[in-house]
Amino acid sequence: MSKLLWKDTVDSANSIAVHCKGLTKSYGSGSNQVHALCGVNLEVRTGELMMLVGPSGCGKTTLISVIAGVLERDGGECLVFGYDFKQMNSQEKTRYRGKNIGFVFQMFNLIPALTAAENVAVPLIINGVKRREAIDRAREILCRVGLSDRTNAVPAEMSGGQQQRVAIARAMLHNPKLIVCDEPTSALDHETGHKVMELLREVAVGVGRAFIVVTHDARIFEFADRIAKMDDGYIVSVESLRTDLSNKNNTNR
């Protein structure tokens, strides 16, 4: 696969990837109750990188947790590629996540005892690919994220930036339709974070795949197609950075 310029990524399909309406979620009960989401309306399209920004504690992590199906909502609607996690039992949810959703975390969450290639192979193995083949494919994708010489390194032997690149490779190797990233650059210095985002745009954002990146790091806003601003459990505004996005999307499919 040739390197895609990030401008070209808008050439992907324009269907709705994530649809949230009136989404609510609160933690705790009684006087301790915290309303983390108070009626969130949001649409994320395939092929776009949606950035979710806002002050700490405004509900960003809660929102992507619900969207990614690792947290159950209280009320409202939330459809991911037309599927509603609330309609699935826990087995179906788990299987759906394994096939369709990729995760990138602030603290990388690479298994310390596994090499880079083994870590990247994990989602494939979970989806039933044989270990040998999964690791071979993991090596290939590690080359694409520029880590061809680190495939046998364990996380402790890698820098933060390298670990996050491994995590990105892990999130995309099994070709999920939606990738959620929670503060992917906040454990990295500015320059490394910038490079990681560049890489994300280059190799991961692509046809038919939706991206939600949570951040409060203004320096990476430029990598977004659209930015949704959150405050106190609401989406307060959605802003398009790539003005040509909607036009191009409309011309496809």
Added chain:
Amino acid sequence: MNFIAIKMLVGNRAKYIGIVVGLTFASLLITQQAAIFLGLMTRTFGFLTDTALPDIWVMDPKVQYIDDLKPLKETESLRVRSVEGVAWAVPLYKGLLKARLPNGTFQTCNVVGLDDETLIGGPPKMLEGQLANLRSSDAVIVDIVGANGKLARTLPDGSRVPMRIGDTMELNDHRAVVVGICRVQRTFQSQPVIYTTFSRATVFAPRERKLMSFVLTKAKPGQDIHALCQRIRETTGLAAYTREEFKALTVRYYMKYTGIPINFGTTVVLGFIVGVAIAGQTFYNFTLDNIRYFGTLKAMGASDFVLLRMILLQSATVGAIGYGLGVGTASALGLLTGSTELSFRLPWQLLLFSAVAVMLICAGSAALSMWKVVRLEPAIVFKN
């Protein structure tokens, strides 16, 4: 996912070693203490194991174990002999007598008097001399451990000279000449064992009206032993047991009336608790260390079933290694102490017993970890 489970386990070196050491210690403690206990229990009926020829032991009905001596009149052997189905029945004397050694010290000995004619009930293995030599006057046969140990002579310079053929001692003021050295199973009391003939034993023994301890009985070929026991009981009013029954009776006595089982049982339970405390706890902590990664796997689509299998594999792995090391160490200790006073018996049933104990510890700790992982909300993966 299995290789991931193993790598996670081995990768956390400190906890891994901690768990294995805990399980090793537990299975060592359980196996070794139980083996010593079994060894001791085997010793209680060592004399019965040695005396393999008779099928049935006839004795006073009040006898509770092999060393519980309640003598019978000698004529009882004739009555037993007359019971239908008995091939032969011979008297046996068993008693504790004081031996006076050449240097003037006294030693209590376990004296066995064999039927003068047949010498039935003799030692299982003669090392020097012949059993038939008992027919010469004042003759006795002593066991090798006694001859080398408690019956040995101490020279002025402190060195010990084992008792030999031709040596003499006094049993209750009667002269006795050693005509043979034999090997017998260790007995519980560990006194020297001295074999002689029945009539000579009655001379050695203090004057009493009844001197016969047991009637050793053989069934005719084709006889139902249990039915014969029953007939002997009915005809003579005495107790009649097969060798296995008498062994069981003896063991039961020791189990019931001595503190031995409680003592060893306590240690075995202690080993189990140590296993649960060290290995179980450390295993649970190991799972907690990795809870973030279990959560990540869960978020990425690993089912509970897969995660539980990973935990089971991890606990089975440490269990197998800990068990192997523990039982191995216990066997090595058993071999090392095999020639000493320590009793040690490690039959396959005991290996199975400690395997089950280790499995219980592992299953227990795995269950705790599995409960934790099943209840784990995958949303924790986004917590920092």
